[in-house]
Amino acid sequence: xxxxxRPTVPSPRRWRPSFQLIQAGTVLALLLVLxxxxxxxxxxxxxxxxxxxxxxxxxxxxxIIACGMTFVMVAGGFDLSVGSTTTVCSVVAVLALxxxxxxxxxxxxxxxxxxxxxxxxxLGAFNGAxxxxxxxxxxxxTLSTMLVFRGIALIMTHGGQTxxxxxxxxxxxxxxxxxxxxxxxxxxxxxxxxxxxxVGVFAVSLYVLRLTRFGHYVYAxxxxxxxxWLAGVNTSLVKAATYAICGLTCAVAAAIYxxxxxxxxxxxxxxxxxxxxxxxxVGGTPLGGGSGGLLFTLVGLLLLSVIENLLPQFGVQEEYxxxxxxxxxxxxxxxxxxxxxxxxRARRT
Amino acid sequence: xxxxETQPGDAILRMEAIVKAFQSVRALDxxxxxxxxxxxxxxxxxxxAGKSTLMNVLAGRFADYGGRIALFGREVRLxxxxxxxxxxxxxxxxxxxxxxxLTVAENLLLGHEPAGRLPGTLDRRALAARAKAILDExxxxxxxxTKVASLSxxxxxxxxxxxxxxxxxxxxxxxxxxxxxxxxxxxxxxxVIRRLKARGIGIVYISHRLAELPLIADRVTVLRDGRxxxxxxxADCKVSALSHMMLGRELTEMFPPKRNTPGEVILKVRGxxxxxxxxxxxxxxxxxxxxxxxxxxxxxxxxxxxxxxGADRAAGRCECLGRPMRRRSPGRCMARGIGMIxxxxxxxxxITDSSVALNVGISVLDRLSNAAGFLGPARLRQSAARxxxxxxxxxxxxxxxxxxxxxxxxxxAILGRWLCRDPKVLILDEPTQGIDIGTKAQIYRLVMDLxxxxxxxxxxxxxxxEIANLADRILVVREGRIVREMPGPGTDVDALFTACIGGGNx
Numbered sequence: 001x002x003x004x005x006r007p008t009v010p011s012p013r014r015w016r017p018s019f020q021l022i023q024a025g026t027v028l029a030l031l032l033v034l035x036x037x038x039x040x041x042x043x044x045x046x047x048x049x050x051x052x053x054x055x056x057x058x059x060x061x062x063x064i065i066a067c068g069m070t071f072v073m074v075a076g077g078f079d080l081s082v083g084s085t086t087t088v089c090s091v092v093a094v095l096a097l098x099x100x101x102x103x104x105x106x107x108x109x110x111x112x113x114x115x116x117x118x119x120x121x122x123l124g125a126f127n128g129a130x131x132x133x134x135x136x137x138x139x140x141x142t143l144s145t146m147l148v149f150r151g152i153a154l155i156m157t158h159g160g161q162t163x164x165x166x167x168x169x170x171x172x173x174x175x176x177x178x179x180x181x182x183x184x185x186x187x188x189x190x191x192x193x194x195x196x197x198x199v200g201v202f203a204v205s206l207y208v209l210r211l212t213r214f215g216h217y218v219y220a221x222x223x224x225x226x227x228x229w230l231a232g233v234n235t236s237l238v239k240a241a242t243y244a245i246c247g248l249t250c251a252v253a254a255a256i257y258x259x260x261x262x263x264x265x266x267x268x269x270x271x272x273x274x275x276x277x278x279x280x281x282v283g284g285t286p287l288g289g290g291s292g293g294l295l296f297t298l299v300g301l302l303l304l305s306v307i308e309n310l311l312p313q314f315g316v317q318e319e320y321x322x323x324x325x326x327x328x329x330x331x332x333x334x335x336x337x338x339x340x341x342x343x344x345r346a347r348r349t
Numbered sequence: 350x351x352x353x354e355t356q357p358g359d360a361i362l363r364m365e366a367i368v369k370a371f372q373s374v375r376a377l378d379x380x381x382x383x384x385x386x387x388x389x390x391x392x393x394x395x396x397x398a399g400k401s402t403l404m405n406v407l408a409g410r411f412a413d414y415g416g417r418i419a420l421f422g423r424e425v426r427l428x429x430x431x432x433x434x435x436x437x438x439x440x441x442x443x444x445x446x447x448x449x450x451l452t453v454a455e456n457l458l459l460g461h462e463p464a465g466r467l468p469g470t471l472d473r474r475a476l477a478a479r480a481k482a483i484l485d486e487x488x489x490x491x492x493x494x495t496k497v498a499s500l501s502x503x504x505x506x507x508x509x510x511x512x513x514x515x516x517x518x519x520x521x522x523x524x525x526x527x528x529x530x531x532x533x534x535x536x537x538x539x540x541v542i543r544r545l546k547a548r549g550i551g552i553v554y555i556s557h558r559l560a561e562l563p564l565i566a567d568r569v570t571v572l573r574d575g576r577x578x579x580x581x582x583x584a585d586c587k588v589s590a591l592s593h594m595m596l597g598r599e600l601t602e603m604f605p606p607k608r609n610t611p612g613e614v615i616l617k618v619r620g621x622x623x624x625x626x627x628x629x630x631x632x633x634x635x636x637x638x639x640x641x642x643x644x645x646x647x648x649x650x651x652x653x654x655x656x657x658x659g660a661d662r663a664a665g666r667c668e669c670l671g672r673p674m675r676r677r678s679p680g681r682c683m684a685r686g687i688g689m690i691x692x693x694x695x696x697x698x699x700i701t702d703s704s705v706a707l708n709v710g711i712s713v714l715d716r717l718s719n720a721a722g723f724l725g726p727a728r729l730r731q732s733a734a735r736x737x738x739x740x741x742x743x744x745x746x747x748x749x750x751x752x753x754x755x756x757x758x759x760x761x762a763i764l765g766r767w768l769c770r771d772p773k774v775l776i777l778d779e780p781t782q783g784i785d786i787g788t789k790a791q792i793y794r795l796v797m798d799l800x801x802x803x804x805x806x807x808x809x810x811x812x813x814x815e816i817a818n819l820a821d822r823i824l825v826v827r828e829g830r831i832v833r834e835m836p837g838p839g840t841d842v843d844a845l846f847t848a849c850i851g852g853g854n855x
Binding site: 210211212213214215216217219220222223224226227228229230231232233234290291 | 658660679680682683684689691696697698699700701702703707710711712714715717718722723724725726729766
């Protein structure tokens with residue numbers, strides 16, 4: 001690596017994995033061990049029914065939003081309002097479908113989805129504007145909008161729940177959640193629509209974050225916002241855009257999961273923000289941003305989802321489950337912190 | 350305050366064959382240093398020569414040094430700061446450690462507050478009395494009940510000094526105390542230091558302002574690359590000889606001869622003002638010209654440059670290539686062909702946790718990506734690799750994280766960032782701070798080459814010999830105003846220094 005025409009400065013460089021890789025590796029190892037143990041211990045874990053219809057389909061909506069959250073967090077931000085944003089979006093989706101009754105089915109659904117997407121982007125952009133143009137701390141901004149958006153959902157539903165999606169649209173619309181696509185033409189192995197949508201969102205996000213100018217700016221802003229600004233980057237716009245993207249992913253998740261019940265409730269998606277943020281953090285994207293990324297988030301998401309899936313299978317009582325969830329997050333991050341500390345100490349001496 | 354058993358002239362400190370390595374780099378290589386009671390011994394050298402490392406050994410900050418230290422005739426092994434403090438060693442660091450939100454009295458007795466009658470309370474009256482006693486003893490004139498943040502920088506230094514001088518202090522280290530002081534304050538500080546010397550306290554005085562040494566020091570030790578080049582009595586050496594010892598080669602070797610003649614005006618600054626920081630700053634910059642801005646730290650030189658670059662707001666007009674620039678921001682200035690290397694590399698330069706490739710390419714991503722914003726990793730890597738070759742950045746690996754490079758290589762990467770952009774005006778704020786001498790010479794050559802290629806360069810530096818040897822024209826800034834314009838190159842460094850501190854007719 002250091003080969004040059006002249007002898008270079010002494011560079012005792014062995015390959016050393018980055019901190020994120022250490023953490024993601026830990027998580028991945030934990031994930032594999034868990035899967036292996038469960039595959040042996042339970043008969044139910046390693047079935048297509050459980051893994052695809054249950055585990056991955058449930059993970060998909062968290063995963064879709066985690067993609068957006070990864071943008072925000074790599075840029076050094078934070079978004080607590082995703083649960084409320086998703087709720088507002090699901091209400092918007094149902095109301096739009098009701099307003100569009102009588103239109104051709106696919107037109108109605110397409111327009112409703114677009115309107116939902118616009119709503120999510122708008123709410124995210126509002127967060128972004130507060131954070132980057134007004135300069136309110138991300139935690140404070142999204143803590144307040146978490147309440148405000150929830151309130152908007154309450155008002156739009158007149159205090160609780162929307163009417164159901166009109167009958168004419170219901171069957172088609174619910175395919176967004178219930179639809180299945182046969183894999184390799186086999187009826188026994190089918191992929192659900194939410195998983196496909198997640199794969200799509202993930203691929204697009206990966207492309208944007210890794211292979212575009214904007215994506216590079218996101219990392220630069222997270223690495224050192226001040227330096228990026230002084231290097232001519234429009235950091236305010238970049239930061240605001242990450243929140244808008246996060247809002248958009250909330251809308252995508254909302255559109256799909258509204259198809260599950262065909263109604264929207266103002267009291268849904270409570271605590272979603274915590275699961276989403278946990279996935280990103282457990283994967284290895286640090287709170288300050290600047291490194292990490294979508295592949296890390298994927299690993300974190302899978303670990304949390306597998307644990308979620310295993311808790312009932314191993315007979316962990318409901319009242320104990322939160323303790324397990326919380327401890328897993330703490331342990332994974334603590335391992336990372338300790339590994340960093342060990343290396344920093346090693347460097348000092 | 351003096352140690353009872355030492356007489357002026359007695360050796361109070363003897364450091365022998367001190368060795369200290371950081372990973373594979375030897376920061377100190379068998380350094381000998383000694384100090385007598387009532388002596389001011391100056392320690393000079395370039396950035397990275399090992400001055401601070403040596404003093405940190407003395408302050409007990411490194412437990413793993415090699416060599417022997419004898420204090421007051423007794424051999425000691427310094428392993429922690431508290432032990433050094435207990436032995437009577439006080440260090441006044443360049444970075445002030447006073448707490449701005451506390452009063453002078455509270456700062457002076459920080460960690461030794463007199464307890465009140467109730468447990469956990471503070472006896473404020475005793476606090477004030479003791480603080481007053483300390484200041485009286487030192488003959489410092491400071492308000493006890495004023496918050497330190499509202500004092501001038503010079504007076505904050507005095508608080509710092511008073512805090513460091515405990516009753517039992519017998520050896521004091523001053524780490525570049527004058528770096529940010531103006532002329533009058535330097536004089537006052539020297540008086541304080543002489544008074545301490547008269548009490549028989551041994552003083553180590555770190556500086557890289559050679560011109561002031563004859564005023565204060567008794568002996569001078571020059572460090573270079575972690576080794577002692579020599580120790581001299583101040584009476585029998587000249588400033589020019591010292592600078593030669595410090596740099597290790599003739600200045601003419603480091604500064605290539607000038608080749609360019611300045612052309613048309615490309616940057617025009619008129620009446621630039623930021624209340625309380627600088628006012629009514631006007632100057633022109635020509636094509637192919639190196640314009641030096643000299644001044645003390647805190648004189649406003651950095652702030653002026655930042656205002657031109659749009660990093661800070663300021664009133665006044667700027668014109669680049671004949672077109673006015675309103676509502677300047679770094680992004681807009683970049684688009685108009687102005688670049689700036691910031692003084693604080695860590696805070697304002699490095700994009701931490703990112704690759705060298707991104708750090709170099711960040712200002713040209715718009716040129717590297719296609720219309721849709723697509724930017725393949727190969728594109729960025731190739732562009733960075735070209736700049737790594739041109740700037741000779743080691744190691745030659747675009748994927749390395751920026752913070753794992755040495756300071757000099759980080760600086761070259763950030764210079765490369767702006768060279769990619771090929772700006773017409775390049776502002777360099779302390780471009781050689783904290784980097785090794787070889788890299789410095791490379792940067793001098795680069796600056797000359799850029800000027801020869803018709804770029805306009807604004808050069809800000811604390812190292813006056815850099816400005817004196819590189820600049821075609823020098824603006825001297827003091828207290829936020831341009832007080833003098835001097836011709837370069839080859840200006841007398843001593844005269845430039847005098848102008849900066851406001852001595853003479855400056």
